[in-house]
Amino acid sequence: MPVLLESVDPRGVATLRLNRPEKRNAFDGELVAALHEALQRLGERNDVRLLTLEGAGENFCAGADIDWMVRGAQKTLYENEEDAFALAAMLLRLDRLSKPTLAVAHGGVFGAGVGLIACCDIVLAGDDAYFSLSEVRLGVTPAMIAPFLIRAIGMRQTRRLTLSGESIFAEAALGMGLVHQVRPKGQLNAARALIVEGLLGGAAGAQADAKDFLERCQGRPVDDELLREAAHSLALRRSTDEARERLRAFLDKGRGAKDAV
Template identity: 45%
Template sequence: MYETLEIELHKGVATVWMNRPEVHNAFNAQLIADLTAACRQLDADEAVRVVVLGGRGKSFSAGADLNWMKAAGQASEAENFADAMKLAGMLRALAEMDKPTIARVHGAALGGGMGLASACDICVAGEKAVFATSEVKFGIIPSAISPYVIRAIGERQAYRYFQTAERIAAARAAELGLAHEAVATEELDAKVAEIVDALLQGGPKAQAAAKALIRAVGNRPVSDAVVEDTARRISQLRATPEAAEGLTAFLDKRPAAWVPQA
């Protein structure tokens, strides 16, 4: 269905493979459009519980396609703004999916590739993965990806890496909070599968609500409005059929109805 993607579906898990290996899965207009559409399609599919994003070939994603960047350099400001909005829209579609998302990172995750890894809820990196916000080397800035990278590594670290464009090894990415796990390359898929299995134990509506909760509460001071909002969110969920099933399953010592059967 998608020119630049392959999507595999297995027992509620959708693995989205960026499939431009000859250019290390670099972004162009088609890949941006395909990822935007795929995120929306998969988020609307009730059969999909978890989305894993990976890259075919040697890299996760090397950022912007050089030919695409060259064309952008010759385009008008209005045309550049339109392109930037499409990229920003794709990242937001990924970041705001109701479903849990995991970035499976191997090889290069540079520029926009680091943005994708940051926009996913969870990032698992192979030990040879390398990240960078490399934009300043091209005389530009990591603008569209900045909300997600800063969310992942914090402002203090962003001041360094946005300006130096230094390469960040997998172990360092884990120290920064960009990667949740940095594992041996041969263990990458096993670690992703382990996290997927943990995610499949949770209630789908509760997980979507948990993501919305983080967005609502993160980086806000504890105020009367925040306290009231958190109380309202839990009170609304307690009355749902999913919550009733979760409690009943726990008391009956059985898997909840949403847990895939072996």
């Protein structure tokens, strides 16, 4: 049975579903490698407009597979480091994907699973979802996901969740900005469809450029240098065929509505 299920619909909506339900979709080396490869390949496909990330079964992702971690503890320091870096490289690939990303979380979301959603542009959670950084209770740390999590929810909340290992529920995750929407579990598919429809309404090139520029803004002061970069970025985007066609279509639509009145 494949550890990762992949599909792309006619609209260009790619779906990756973690498929180790008997392990609550916990990561092992095989799943990390499969997800990294799929993200790289889908990111290079021009016909893919956006990516949704989901989990099979009753949980989104239980973090790292305990058996995998126990086996890793028997390896050399170098081998351990390479295993950890493979997970980090996969998360970075997801974080830097040029296409919009949507995580749909339900049930348990632990450790590296929290890292996955922190790397996605939009996170939709069922009201049954709960989140935990339980690594310290196992004698380890969430080092590989920490940079992404700090950016998503800030240092104070990351410290709290990392040090306590406590579980928080969907509404609390919403309040701290870890997720963007919470819906009853039975309404997740409908809510997902609305978000996907909205994302498909954007121009693919503009979305990719927006993600790139927002990344370049991260941690920088708002000064003349950044604003000059912003002006240059916008000027380049306005000159693209995509922008010209979209702006012309918007104006034509407005004129048509006026004529109809």
